[in-house]
Amino acid sequence: MPVQLEFAKGHGTMNDFVVLSDPDGSFDPSPAQVRFLCDRRAGVGADGVLRAVPARFIEGWAGKPELWFMDYRNADGSLAEMCGNGVRVFLVFLKAAGLVPADVESVTIGTRAGVRIGTYLPAGGVRVWMGRPAVEEPAVEVSVGSHTWRARAVDVGNPHAVSVVDADRLRSLDLTRMPAWSPSDAFANGVNLEFITPVGANELRMRVFERGVGETFSCGTGTVAAASAFAADHGETEAEYVVHVPGGSVRVELAGGDAYLSGPAEIVYHGTIVVPEEEHRG
Numbered sequence: 448m449p450v451q452l453e454f455a456k457g458h459g460t461m462n463d464f465v466v467l468s469d470p471d472g473s474f475d476p477s478p479a480q481v482r483f484l485c486d487r488r489a490g491v492g493a494d495g496v497l498r499a500v501p502a503r504f505i506e507g508w509a510g511k512p513e514l515w516f517m518d519y520r521n522a523d524g525s526l527a528e529m530c531g532n533g534v535r536v537f538l539v540f541l542k543a544a545g546l547v548p549a550d551v552e553s554v555t556i557g558t559r560a561g562v563r564i565g566t567y568l569p570a571g572g573v574r575v576w577m578g579r580p581a582v583e584e585p586a587v588e589v590s591v592g593s594h595t596w597r598a599r600a601v602d603v604g605n606p607h608a609v610s611v612v613d614a615d616r617l618r619s620l621d622l623t624r625m626p627a628w629s630p631s632d633a634f635a636n637g638v639n640l641e642f643i644t645p646v647g648a649n650e651l652r653m654r655v656f657e658r659g660v661g662e663t664f665s666c667g668t669g670t671v672a673a674a675s676a677f678a679a680d681h682g683e684t685e686a687e688y689v690v691h692v693p694g695g696s697v698r699v700e701l702a703g704g705d706a707y708l709s710g711p712a713e714i715v716y717h718g719t720i721v722v723p724e725e726e727h728r729g
């Protein structure tokens with residue numbers, strides 16, 4: 448049966464999401480329903496879906512059952528462990544929807560990568576504790592067209608591979624198709640691919656090809672991966688970077704092995720949509 452849903456549309460540095468409130472765990476969208484919601488022509492249009500659901504409804508969740516869980520899906524219907532821009536938008540949504548007290552300063556949420564803690568910033572936006580990224584030596588290769596770079600694999604709860612490229616190349620990269628990586632079995636579950644170039648003291652510019660989406664205007668976990676890889680290249684463990692992406696800028700702090708991501712997030716409209724049960728294209 449088709450389902451009528453209320454939704455919010457939000458974004459963080461133009462990485463955009465359909466946000467759903469599901470307090471009684473009654474709407475677990477199928478991959479086809481996620482694809483419909485994210486379809487920019489036939490549906491709402493977004494890079495992913497964020498479902499706010501109490502963690503007790505998530506199979507396998509071993510943490511506190513009363514937490515709000517950010518159930519994230521990519522636009523192609525696949526599940527991902529984490530979404531950095533999504534956490535900020537999720538926190539803004541929780542407050543706007545009255546799902547957390549209006550005067551709360553920080554919220555701990557569940558994700559498939561574990562808990563994350565977001566703090567509302569006085570000037571707007573959210574700062575998120577992003578866990579402890581695991582950075583590998585540059586042992587994989589990533590290719591776009593005829594160009595190949597060594598890349599570091601970085602685990603930010605979800606998988607990333609970060610390549611440093613020169614500024615002209617960054618501008619002209621063709622990310623309309625998924626870049627290739629080698630060895631081909633390096634990322635059994637796929638990977639998000641970041642391309643970065645330094646643009647000033649502690650400033651990076653980044654483009655990204657996201658697993659399950661394609662090129663997006665921003666990827667929060669990707670910016671944390673980029674900062675972590677760049678810091679590792681320079682033997683730094685304590686560092687702070689502004690990362691510029693096509694959709695804006697975010698700040699990444701690395702301190703004692705922990706990473707923090709700060710940036711804007713907003714809900715831009717609300718709506719109602721009837722979601723078909725099955726694939727909507729014939």
Ligand SMILES: N[C@@H](CCC[C@H](N)C(=O)O)C(=O)O
Pocket residue numbers: 462495521526527528529530531532533605606639657658659660665666667668669
């Ligand atoms: N845009 C997100 C990352 C979303 C998940 C990613 N595509 C994956 O499959 O791991 C972010 O802001 O981190």
